Amino acid sequence: MSGDIELASYPGLDARIRVLRLGTVVDAVFVRTERFDVLVDTLDTPETCRAALDLVGAGGDRPLIVVNSHMDWDHFWGNAAVADRSVIVAHAGASERFRNGSVHEVLARKASTDPRFATVELCAPTVTFLDRLSLEGGDLTLELLHTPGHAPDHVAVWIPQLRTCLAVDAVERPIPKVWSDDPADLRALVGSLRLIESLGARHVVLAHGQTDAPSTVGRNLRYFETLSERVGRLDRRLTVEENGELPAGLTLADTVENLPNLSADARRFYERFHRANLRATVRAIGEGAA
Template sequence: MNIAVKLCSYPGLDDRITIVRAGDEVDSVFVRTEKFNVLIDTLGTPELCQTALNLLGEQARDRPVIVVNSHMDWDHFWGNAAIAGKAPIIAHAAALERLRDPSCRQTLREKADQEARFRSVELVGPDVTFSGSTMLHGGDLSLELIHTPGHTPDHIAVWIAEIRVCLAVDAVEHPIPEVWSENADDLRLLRSSLLRIRDLNAQFVIPAHGMRCSPSTVDENLAYFEKLSDRVGSLNEVQLADPALSRSPGLRLQDFVPLPNGMAAQTIEFYEKCHQTNLRATIAAHKE
C-alpha cells in the first residue's frame, strides 16, 4: 500500500499548528513554540515519519523537537524509529505496559505478514513517561498532556490553552470512538474522558481520524453513547444475550449515527466492529 503524506490545516487554525496527514490512515500534528517544536505521534512506519519530517523541512530543524506518543496503537507510534536518538519521546506511563505486552509484537508480526511496508518497523518506546498530566512550557504556547483513558489505558490528549485547541487524537472520533474493551469500567473511562475534553470549551477539537476540527464532534460522540445506553436499557435479558445484537434493526451503527457519504466499505466494517465493542461494554454497564 502506497500512502501519501501531506501537510494541511483547517480554516482559522493557528498557523503554529500543522496537520500531518498520512492518507486516510491517520493524522499526526506538528506544533511550533518559541522554545521547541512538538510532534504528536510518528505515524505508522519510520518511512512515513521520515517523509513527514522531510516535508516539514527547516521548521522541523530550527529548534529542538519533542515527540509525544499519544498511545501505543500501531498507527500512532510505529514511526518512532525515524526519530529515536534525535529527540526525546514522551508518553504516559501506561504506554510501557502496553509496549511490553506480547500482543504488541504479535500485532507487528501479523501486519508485517500482510503488508511489506511494516517489515522495517522497529518497536521503539518512550524515553520519558508521566502519570496523570504534565505540561510542556514552550514560551508562547504551553502543551498540557492530559491522561484521557478509555479508548486505550495509556491514551493522552493535548490541550493548548492559549489558542483553545485540543488535540484529542483517538478519544474523539468521527463517526464514533471505540472503547478499549467490553468492560464497563473502560466505557466509564472513555465517557469521562469525553466529558473532560468537552469541558475544556475548545474552539478546535482535532481527532486523528475523520478529518474534522469542530468541538461538536465531542457532543456527537457523547450523544451516541447516551443513546446506546438508553436503547440497551429498553431491552430484555433474552435480547441482551443475542450475539448478533449489533446487527439488529434499531441497534445497528447507522441507527445511531449518520455514516458519511462515500465511506469505503472497509471503513464501515471497521466502525461496525467498534460499535459492537461499544454495545457490549454498554450491556456490561447496564447489568451492573
Template sequence: MSHSNEVELVANGGWDERILVCRNAPLVTTFIVITTRYVVVVDTMINEVTAGKLLDVARPYLTDGRSLLIINTHADYDHSWGNQLFAAMGVPIIGRRASVPIFSEPDTLTFLQRVQTDEPGIFGNVIPTPPTILFDDKLTIDGGDLTLELFATPGHTVDHTALYIPEINTLLAADAAEAPYPVARTTAGLPVMRQSLAKLAAIHAETALYCHAPTDIGPQLLHDNITYFDKLEAACRAALARGVPANPAEDADVIELVGLPYAQAVPQIARWQNIHEYYRTRGHAAQLRMMLESVSRES
C-alpha cells in the first residue's frame, strides 16, 4: 500500500463536539480531544508532515491557557511516527512503558529502512521517537471538564492502550477493535486480545471510535469482533476434534480444513460482506491458523 501525507478533518457524525476526528486515508484515523485544560492529540500518524497537519487542526484550540499533550495508543508506525515533531517542541508524549523498546527493536528498524527505500518522500526523515511520560496499566488525565482514562488493552500489540471519557461515555478503542477484525501479532496475544475486547465491551460506551473502522459503526463493532473470534474458536475446536492438525502445512487451505468461510463468521450485512479480498481470504486464514494453535495449547 502506498502512503500519503494528506490529513482531513472528518465531519462530526454525532459524537461530542470536543472530539475531533482526523484521517490519513485510507490508512488510519486519529483523534484530538479538547478539554478546558488540554488539547490532547491521540496518535501522531506516519511522519512529521502528518503530525504537523494534526497540529494545524489542534492549534486554534490552544487558547485560554490550554496545554498540548500527545498520547500514543501504541507504537505502530501509523500511530507514532509523527512523535519526533512534538518531541522537538518539548510537548509531553504519553505512552505505555512497554512501548519504549519497540521503537528501537530490529523489526522496527528493518521496516523503517524498507519504507524509507520504497517511499523516501514519506518516510525519509522519520526517526522513531518513544513517548516521554510512561505508565504501566492505567493513567488518568484530569482535563477539567473531561477526564481521559487510559488503560492497557494488550493483544493487538503488547503496549496497546485505549481511552475512556466517562463524562460523555465515549470510548476511543484505537486498534483494540477493528473492521472487520483486529489482529494479534502472536498466538499468545490472541486470548489476551479477546480479553481486551471483553473489557471494552463491558464499559457499555454510548459512543465508540476506532482507528481502523468507519466512524458510524459504533459500539456494536466490539460485539461483532467478539462474536467473530467466538465463532473461530468453536470451529477450530470442532476441527481439532476431527483430527485437523494444530499447525497445518503452509500450503494447506485452512479455511477449507476448518470449514468456516469468512462470510459465515461475520454479520450478514453489506458492510461486512463488501470488504477487501484480503480479509476474506489470507487474513481470515491467518486468524484461523492462530486460533487452531491457541486452542491446541490449552490441552
C-alpha cells in the first residue's frame, strides 16, 4: 500500500503546498516555507510516511516540523518515520488520547487482520498546545487551530498568506463524523465548522474527499442544521439503529446536498457517519441543547 502514495494538487493551490495522497484512504499535506518544511500528518505507516517524504524531497539540511492533526490511525501511525529527526506537534488532547490506551487497542486490532500494520510502532507527539500555535516560516505562517468535534484533539491549519485552510477531518465530503453522541461534541464540531467558515479561505483542503472547495464547509454546516431542524420536528423520539430504516427526510441522501457518487464501501462508511451524527442530534434535541 505504501507504494500507492502519490502527489496531488488543486487548480490555483500554491506550489509550496503539496498534497500527499494515499489512494482513497487519506491525504496528508506538505508545506515548504523559507525556514522549514512542515508535514501535516504522517499517514498510516512509517513506510508510507517515508515514501511520502521522498516524493517531496524532504530531508537533507532542511528542518522538518511534523504536525499530527489528531490521533486517528490514518493520520499519525507514520510518526516513527520522523520521530528521530523532527518535533511532532499536536493538541494537548492528543497526548491524552495516546496515554489512555485506545489508540494502542486500535493498532492491536488492525495489526491482527492486516500484516501491513504488524510492524507499526506508535510514537507520541513531542510538543503540545491548547488553543492556537503559530509556526513562523518567514514567507508563510502556519496557524494551528484547535478545532474539536470530530475528535477532541483535532487541529486544523490556517495559512493566512495563501488564504488556505488545511481542514483535515473537521470538514469532510460528503459529511464529517462527530466524536460521540454527547451533545457537547456536536456543538464543538459545528463550532469548528463555523470557525473555519469565518476564515474566508480560498482553498479548504480536506484529508478525505479529495477537494479544496470552500463550499464544502457551508454544505457540512447546512447538513447539521438540516438534521437538527428535521429531528426537532419529529413528534416522537427517534431511535437510530445501525441497520434500521430511517424516517423519510432523514436518510443520508435526504440530508446531504449534492451527495457525490459513492462506491458501495464508501456508501456504507458514510452511512455509519450519518447515523452517528443523527444519534448525537437526537440526544442534543432531547436535552434541549441543539
